[in-house]
Each structure stands twice: as C-alpha cells, then as structure tokens.
Amino acid sequence: MNDYLDELPSFAKAIRRIGEIIITNIVLIGQIPSPTFQEKKRADFLLERMAEFQVDECATDSYGNPVGIIRGTSETKPPIFVVAHLDTFFNKDSDHSFAITENSITGPGILDNSAGVGVLASLPEIFRRLDIRFESDIVLSGVIQSIGKGNLAGIRHLLQTWSGPVRGAVCLESGELGRLNYYSDGMIRCEVECNISRDDGWEHKFKPNAILTLNEVINEILAMRLPQRPRARVIIGKISGGYKHGTIAYDAKLGFEIQSKSDEMVKVIFNEIQDIVNGYSHEYEVELKLRTISNQKAARLAYNHPLVKNAVAVMKKLSLKPVSEPSESELSVFLSRNIPAVTLGITHGDHFHQENATIKIEPMYKGITQVLGVLMAIDRGVCDE
Template identity: 20%
Template structure:
C-alpha cells in the first residue's frame, strides 16, 4: 500500500492575513512517523481491508442517495435517508439541527472537550423536478449530483462501518455530518449554523468534496453576491415612450460597474474577479418593465480585495442610477441591493498539525499532496482560524453541476476513503 513519495509541489499563498507567503511547505518528519505508525496499527489495517470489501455496498449506497434529489433548500428527504444509513452503520446518536444538518455523534474515550468534525454536503445544484435516475454505462454511473457531493456522503458511511467493525475507538468525539446549503445560494448556511449558532465546541474539521485523491484545500476563496433590483413605474413602449426604464438603467449600471471593476482587477493585486451571472425582468417586448434585476458574483483571494471590489460595486450602482435619472427620462427608477451570498476568505498555514497530517497521510498512499484553495464548506472554519481541510473524493468523475455528471470507481475510490479515515484517526487520536 505504501509507495515512495516522489515530490511535493505546493501553492504559493498570497493571503494578507498570514505574516508571509509560504513556498513549498515541507512535511515535518514527526508527522510522517505518526502516520506510518497509525496506518500500521492492526485495527487500522483491518478497517482499510473492510473499506475495500465494502466497495460494492458503497456503490449501491451511492445510487440510493443520488436518486433522492436534494435541491437547494430542499435537502430534507435525502437527509432522512442519510440519517437512516448512519444509524444502520452504528452511529452512537443522531439528530437533525434547525437548518437541516444531519449530525451523527460517535463518542470518544477521553472525555476531552472539543469535537473533530467530518462532513460531506447533502445538497446538489439541481432544482426540484430534475430526473436523477442513475444509469450505468459499463463501469460508469451517470446522474446529476452523483459525484458532487453524493459520493462524499457514501464515504462517511463506509468509514463509520469500518471503524465499528474493526472496533476502532478514538480519544476525541467525532461528528459525522451531512451538511446543507453548500451549493450556490445556500451560502454555506449549514456550516454557518454549525460554527456560529449551534453551540458545539468544534476544534477541527475535515470536509470531503470534489477532486481527486491528493487534493487538500487549506484556504477558502471568499465571495460576495448581490441581487440588484431596479424598479420603475412601467408602461407601454409607444404610449409611455420616454418613461424611466429599469432595463435601460440596469444596462448602464452593468456598464459602469464593469469598467470600474475591470480597472481595479487589472491592477497589481491578488486575483480578484467579478461576474454578472443572471439578469431578468419585464413582461413583454412592447412593455416598459416595472422591474429589472441582476445577480452579481465577486470573488477574491484576499479579504481586503473582496471588501474593495464590493465597495466599487455599490459605488458604481449608485453612480449609474443617479446619472440615468438625470439623463432626461420621465420620472425615475429606484434600486435595492439584496445580499444573497457572503463567503469569507481565509487561509491556514501548512504548519498546522491537521494539514501536516493530511499531507503525510496522502504521502503514505503514494500520492503527491497538493495544497490549494476553493469555495467550500471549510470557508467558515478557516475564516475563524479553526484547523480545517477539504479533501477529494477519489475515483474518476466529470460533468459536475451538469445533467451529464458521471462517476467511475477505480482503485483510488477505496483509497480515498482509507485516506479520509487515516486523517480523521490522526486528528481524533486512536485509543491507546
């Protein structure tokens, strides 16, 4: 199982909340030794074998969960199926919190305060009514959501089964969680509740989401999202010609913002982006609309740049609407800004024990670990300085967020579950 580690290529970090950028952080030998010793423990080896033996059932679980659609803000049905699987796998206790997170508790032996959390998200991007029937073509399973992140949920079930069958006990309590609201306008509401309102003392977090084995995110890509709604009186395109038109005002607002934002993002700053993703409004081609709207996404590596691009957006809209109303139109338009997304940025140093353990565990499986960033569930704990990582789900897959999404299991499928287990046991402590 163990192979020779061939190299380490890691990202250069630019976050302003770290004292300095880190180039090619190394794995401390003490963590390599810790992981090697842990992985060779008899019960851990037994659990690894069980994970491989369970692969057929894990794939059946994948089909079952995939065919229970979990649209944005509609994760309840899938949550119940996932909870049932956790109970069948032998979780100690289970509950669903007020926002819909399904939380399983596996008690540790030390009585030490603080939980180690492991999660995959329940929700998919697809709306109610989407056909999520799984089809099989050769070794490939096809269905919307089958990879992102349904595969992650099945990994949690396999891990729990293997721990129980191998009689593995951890020193610290484990939380095994199916979270809600990771995708799109869900705006990480599940994780925001877990870390801001639940009252749970969580001291580290391991998320399983997209990507191949070896992917380790230790940074959160922040974003701010708004819905701009412009309103007017509305009327007939001929009879009321000249009346202030929300669509025209929106076009101006987009133009002004695009020019100002492009000038800013083209400067010498860490990568910062902006996008007008959706627009709408109006009733007919021959009607002056009474409402026009657009949804805007802004992202940045640095929290400072994220705040600055947000300020540019607000100032640009205010400027554009004022200029439009002063352009000679009859009446005026008004506007409202509704924040529909707020994901904080953040980055954790590679020297943290959790990140060192994740890299050492990845190395144990003969895979080159790579640190990076993404917009995932760990944005919340990372922004609070809580040790957190997001790891890949292994196997092969593609077409995420499309109706043609697919997943094919291979040898890295079982290894990705074994890797997740190894990291979790290293962080929670194997009972001595």
C-alpha cells in the first residue's frame, strides 16, 4: 500500500522540470489584488486557468468559490478535496507587482496565500505531466472569504452545499514547508471599540482617553487566571486609535483572540471579558462595544490517525521534519464535519504578512511532491476507516 512512497523522489525532479508553469501561475494569480470580500477577479482567473488545463468540470458555486473537478476512475469512491484560500491581507491600493529572481519570488500576499493558490491552479497540469490518476474525483477549489472577518465563509458554504460524502482533504498554505496541521483549537476573535463623546463642556480637559480606557481593559484581561488544563490563552494582537499627539484620543480599537482546546473554556473567557468591557463602559461613562469577528470550534485528528501517520511518512521520505501546531485554516471546517484533513505548507519564506514577503523557489518542488504523496495516500484508503 505504501509503494507510492518510492515514487516521490522522482516526482520532485519531474515537477522541477515544469517549474516555469508553476511560477507563472503563482505570479499571475498573486498580482491580482484579492482582499477579503473582493476576490472575484482572482476567482475568475483561477477558473480560467483550470479550464485551460482541461479539468473535466469547472464552475463557480452559488457563493462565488471557483471549483474544478478532475474525474477519477471509480464511480463509487467519494471525492478528495484540495483547497487554498484566495483572499490576502492586502487591499487593492497596494502595489501587487512581483519581483522574480533565480531563487525567489517577492510580493505582497505571496506567503498568504498566493503561492498556495498558484500551486492549486497547477495541479491539473502536474497530474498530467506525471501521469498520475486517482480513483476518487479530485475537487480543486480556491475558497473566498477565509481570513479575518471572512470567518471561513467560503469553505463553510462549499461543504454545506456539497451533496454526498467527502473522502478526505488537503488544505494548501504557501508556508511554511514542514507544517503538518491536523487539529484546530477553539477560537473567538474579537474587537473592542471605544468611542468618547466629542461634545465640549466645562469638564472637557478631564475627558477619558479612549486609548487609556482600552489599556485598562488590557490590564484586566492580563490579570485573568487562565487554566493550564484545558490549555487556554488570550492573545492581544492589535491596538489603534487617536488623531494627533496633543489631542485626547476619542476613538480606539483593540483586537484580540481567545484560544483553547476546549470550546467551553473559550466561551467562559469570552463572557468574563464581556463583563470587563461592560464594567468599564459603566464606570468611565464611555461607549465600549465588544464584537465577535470570527470563531471556530475545536476539532482534531488523533496523531495515530492513518492520514496523519501517512503524511508523516511522506514528509520523512522527502527529508522534511514535520512541525505540528493548531491551525485556523479551512482545516477546522473539514474536521468539524468529520472529514479527515491536513494542512500542508508549500515552501519556505520570509517577511510573512509584509509587502516584501518572499518565497523560495527550490523547496517548493519538494513541497508540491508532499501534496501528491498525501493525495495518493488518501486515494489508497487511509481515510476510509
């Protein structure tokens, strides 16, 4: 059953020979701005590329996710999904020009997740060049509205409306090569917004400061007693506010994330923070609002699940060292629906989430090979128990 492992080194060499096609797809897709909720142009282009590579079926679903299907040899085996999110953190005003050298590609969004989408678009041609056939249908989808306020809406809709079972799934992320995600923590991502009245009265010199008010909220959060079991934490990730140096800040915003292996603990911590926010809103007589931006439920595969074990075997065959940690990607949606899935990184890179983000080209061929190996493992039945 594991005979496919011996084929992997030769796959990496063959993929390198068509590297120009893969790099072209990454660059063409990456240079199309695709902020969350504005992915249509990138989705349309991905659909065009899949049609050019002659997938058996391709269309946009009712939510706007581009989907391509490569028919397998069996009419009874459920399909295998390969997905990559289309949206990036950069708006349309950012310069999306990419710089290509012999060893690297640089540009905004390439590490999250333009390289992953470019590889997704290249898979039909890679399968054809390597003469790889699957028993299952392979469903390729670039899902929209994934990150931030998108709250994984694209993949949620795709799976909710898919008729029939799904055999297994692989989620593609540009980096980091060696990542093997097979579990997701429970999570609530929140914003606290503080707004202070601008009406001037005799007491205007003593108005509360929005930034300092949020600082009090932060101090209260940091003073919370969090359990070691189940593991839980609150990550303070963003704060912004104010207008200029000599003026009291009337508006400020705080972004944070609650994470735990326990969904119940996430809710408990959220409720405690809600009480903190309400208390300071009343005490300081300011407008404080707590909003939920996105959330996910805790879900996981066991380490001894055949999919995880075979993914580890694939990576070790390619001299990759697996690194596992919780993932907030589409993985959580698959796992919450009892669909075995893993998230894999394509290559190494630098300057994550920055405009000068860079991926390395050479490791990418090994990263793509691991994807093929995991797909072959799923097709041979490691998710069928």
